[in-house]
Amino acid sequence: MNFEIAKDAIDIQSVIDKVVQRDAGAITTFIGTVRELTKGKKTLYLVYEAYEPMAVKKLEQIGAEIKERWEGAEVAITHRVGKLDITDVAVVIAVSTPHRADAYEANRYAIERIKEIVPIWKKEHWEDGQEWIGNQLETVAYPTGKPEEADLNE
Amino acid sequence: MNKILFFAHLRDEAGEESISLDAEGKTVEELKQMVAEQYQMKRLDSVMTAINEEFAPGDEVIKAGDVIAFIPPVSGG
Numbered sequence: 001m002n003f004e005i006a007k008d009a010i011d012i013q014s015v016i017d018k019v020v021q022r023d024a025g026a027i028t029t030f031i032g033t034v035r036e037l038t039k040g041k042k043t044l045y046l047v048y049e050a051y052e053p054m055a056v057k058k059l060e061q062i063g064a065e066i067k068e069r070w071e072g073a074e075v076a077i078t079h080r081v082g083k084l085d086i087t088d089v090a091v092v093i094a095v096s097t098p099h100r101a102d103a104y105e106a107n108r109y110a111i112e113r114i115k116e117i118v119p120i121w122k123k124e125h126w127e128d129g130q131e132w133i134g135n136q137l138e139t140v141a142y143p144t145g146k147p148e149e150a151d152l153n154e
Numbered sequence: 155m156n157k158i159l160f161f162a163h164l165r166d167e168a169g170e171e172s173i174s175l176d177a178e179g180k181t182v183e184e185l186k187q188m189v190a191e192q193y194q195m196k197r198l199d200s201v202m203t204a205i206n207e208e209f210a211p212g213d214e215v216i217k218a219g220d221v222i223a224f225i226p227p228v229s230g231g
Contacts, residue, residue: 032231048230049161049162050230051159051161051204051207051223051225053207054204054207054208054223055230057207057208079230079231090230090231091230091231111231114230114231115228115229115230115231116228117209117228118228118230119161119204119223119225119228119230120228120229120230120231121161121162121226121228121229121230122229122230123162132162132163132166132226132229133229134162134163134200134226134227134228134229
């Protein structure tokens with residue numbers, strides 16, 4: 001189970017342990033945390049929601065894409081859902097590869113893909129209200145009903 | 155019959171997590187229009203659609219028993 005949605009705090013080390021392999025020369029770990037200030041606006045807490053079975057499939061897809069692009073890569077991703085406070089860990093991505101450059105690149109690829117295709121949403125709760133966040137500016141429309149190839153590769 | 159799932163702001167607008175209706179033979183785009191009218195939803199243009207947990211284009215025809223999910227722009231990570 002390298003790709004999971006978690007309802008409780010993520011054990012970072014357990015995600016890293018999943019990608020340990022004898023051929024690896026590097027493991028990169030990305031830890032996404034809840035930020036307090038966004039453009040000066042103070043977040044009190046976040047609530048993440050997922051379409052869980054599809055989210056797991058899409059995380060698996062990202063893992064498969066990485067293994068295709070970066071030879072010898074192993075990938076593990078856990079994303080948390082529910083109420084998260086400031087500084088809480090929302091997502092952990094671990095990638096191991098034979099050489100370090102690939103581990104950095106592939107890990108960056110994973111987080112950018114999560115923000116494109118994995119059905120997870122966050123609701124921001126501020127002092128003066130709350131709002132579901134779409135893509136950052138609500139600028140992306142999908143006239144064909146799904147992400148275009150260009151959207152997926154940017 | 156088909157199960158239609160709502161998430162994030164769509165769930166708030168619909169007031170329900172899911173509905174059941176017969177969408178067999180309709181395209182994804184036709185279903186979107188129908189649901190948008192019925193629930194007076196805005197912003198369905200930017201909403202993606204999944205059929206049985208896989209993204210589907212607007213012209214895909216829905217079959218009996220398909221589970222449809224409307225996927226607003228995602229914000230995980």
